[in-house]
Amino acid sequence: MDSPYPFSTVEPYFIGSCRSRPGPGFEHGDGAVQPVSSGKYVNSPISTTPDSLFGFSTIPFNRQPSSFSTKRVSTPGRNKPAVPGNVMSNCYAGGFDCSRTMTTISVSNGVPQPDHSSLSIYYQNVRGLRTKTTQLKLKLSCCDYDIIVFTETWLKSDICNTELTSDYTVFRCDRNEATSNHSRGGGVLVAVKPTLHCTAVSIVDCNQLEQVAVKILLPHRSLFISAVYIPPGSGVGLYSAHAVTAQYLLDRSSPNDVIxxxxxxxxxxxxxxxEEDINGYLPSNASSEQETNLADPISSCGLVQVNSHVNSNNRLLDLAFTSSPDITEVFQPPLPLLPIDAHHPPFILLVDLQSSVTCHQIFPASNENDMDFRRCNFDSLNVAFSSIDWQHFLNKRSVDANVFLFYDKLNEIIRSNVPRRRRNLSSVSRKPWWTAELRNLRNRLRKARKRFFALRSDVNRDWLRQIESSYNELHTSSYQQYICRLESNLKQNPSMFWRYVKGQRATNLVPINVVYNDSTASTADEPANLFSDFFQSVFCLSVELIMAI
Known part of the structure; x- marks a missing residue:
């Protein structure tokens, strides 16, 4: 099989420290109002300084490292206005603008090795998902982002989460009577990879907000993420209520957590x-009540705004606040998940976990080994069970003691005779329209995407775009052929059709949390105890059985 990326994509280890931060995201122009008109971005070339030393024309040369080092270097940007024109054209038309660039690279035998101990958060204002459910489901089936945040989803309660994706755990807040007088628009969604252990956070006294808060448990810390949509022209109350969210999450987090x-x-x-002192952005002209009631309380909580990617009007509508700006970098994706709205360029937050485990090894259950009964030697298993004198083994003991003894012996025999196999999460989400060619191209796409996240050079970006475009084209074609087969074979094979219909509302994901009587179980043992409490509460012995006892 060909290499998923060309050899020339290897980048010197010090390139991450040679990138400079772009200027702040503000400029003069008309603000954006909704509904927005359709249109394309105005192409505007970015002004860059050629790197005469290394030949990377799109990477401004800032400084040369004084010594060889594998530590992560954060280079502060200059305090100057953003380049006039459209920043999105810089990303999608050849000049990649990487904001807050901090690259973590380890070196093995002199060869740069990317460090995967980071958590990726993709954000986009999608301007409605109801007409894009099929497109979204296809995109998320091959997506490697750990967390996805969408605003303006325009979803209703009659659209279930599995119609959007079966590969993510979805938390969402749709527009309702409590949040708005308008029935159309609004809504937020947070999707988390099933390999991450997550739970919803209920924010009190914020029912009027279109907002979702999620807590993600990591090995040495937790990540609290809150997604919000505040409509244009909203009153001071919504901004003040959202500021309460920041304080609420801060009160429930430890100093090592990320918000x-x-x-x-x-x-x-x-x-x-x-501002270099805080490694982030501060408001320079906050004057209205809405602006001050948002910026001041959030700043007092120690949160810093880190997004600087302006829209086509050089305005910044989408903001990202974090409690850890030093370990967070922001950049724009090579290709968006969904069509871009001119007033809301998407961006990615990359949070460095500074841990030896990868983000896909955070949830312990994802790496557990399963019993492989297909390769079991049932003859030896039968001999082991037959060799035990159960009557003598369980004699003269209480019922509870016999039950524990029985299961201990049962598990001991199974562990000794049944081989183990590593759980393959990708097989759970395998789609019926996937072909061998598509799976092969998907593997190449994932490798190219990992390479780009670690070493964001122009060559890596262009190679990723090429593979992703080919994959999207083949994926869409395979899905359409699968739907045509369903329609043509409806009379001959109706079960195939109904499997597809049921699959739109079913999921193979294991529930993250179990809730019973205001008690939430999140570990492996607690759900069993809650089920025991429930069955005990509804179990009642019959009169005949009581009399027999």
Missing amino acids: VLIGDYNLPHLQWCF
């Missing part, structure tokens, strides 16, 4: 200026 507030705040006249 992220992200969403569409619709403050088009608020300008942001980079």
Whole structure:
């Protein structure tokens, strides 16, 4: 099989420290109002300084490292206004603009090795998902982002989560009577990879907000992420209520935890200026009540705004606040998950976990080994069970003691005679329209995407775009052929059709949490105890059985 990326994509270990941060995301122009008109971005070339030393024309040369080092270097940007024009054209038309660049690279035998101990958060204002459910489901089936945040989902309660994706755990808040007088628009969604242990966070006294908060348990810390959509022209109350969310999450977090507030705040006249002391952006002209009631309380909580990617009007509507700006970098994706709205460029937050485990090894259950009964030697298993004198083995003991003894012996025999196999999570989400060619291309896409996240060079970006475009084309074609087969074979094979229909509302994901009587179980043992409490509460002995006892 060909290499998933060309050899020339290897980047010197010090390139991460040679990138500079772009200016703050503000400029003069008209603000964005909704509904927005359709249109394309205005192409505007970015002004860059050629790197005469290394030949990377799109990477401004800032400084040369004084010594060989494998430590992560954060290079602060200059306090100057953003380049006029459209920042999105810089990303999607050849000049990649990487904001807050901090690359973590380990070196083995002199060869740069990317460090995967980071958590990726993809954000986009999607301007409605109801007409994009099929497109979204196909994209998320091959997506490697750990967390996905969407605003303006426009979803209703009659659209279930499995119609959107069966590969993520979905938390969402749709527009309702409590959040808005308008029935159309709004809504937020947070999707988390099933390999991450997550739970919803209920924010009190914030029912009027279109907001979702999720807690993700990591090995040495927790990540609190809150997604919000505040409509244009909203009153001071919504911004004050969202500021309460920041304090609420801060009170329930430890000093080592990471807090992220992200969403569409619709403050088009608020300008942001980079401050090196905090490694982030501060508002430079907050004057209205909405602006001050958002910026001041959030800043007092120690959260820093880190997004600087302006829209086509050089305005910043989508903001990202974090409690850990030093371990967070923001950049724009090579290709968006869904069509881009001109007023809301998507971006990615990469949070460095500074841990020896990868983000896909955070949830212990994902790496457990399963019993492989297909390769079991049933003859030896039968001999082992037959050799035990159960009557003598369980004699003269209480019922409870016999039960524990029986299961201990049963598990001991099974562990000795049944081989183990590593659980393959990808097989759970395998789609019926996937072909061998598509799976092969998907593997190449994932390798190219990992390479780009670790070493974000122009060559890696272009190679990733090429593979992803080919994959999307083949994926869409395979799915359409599968749907045509369903329609043509409906009379001959109706069960195939009904499997597809049921699959739209079913999922193979194991429930993250079990809730019973205001008690939430999140570990492996607690759900069993809650089920025991439930069965005990509804179990009742019959009169005949009581009399027999």
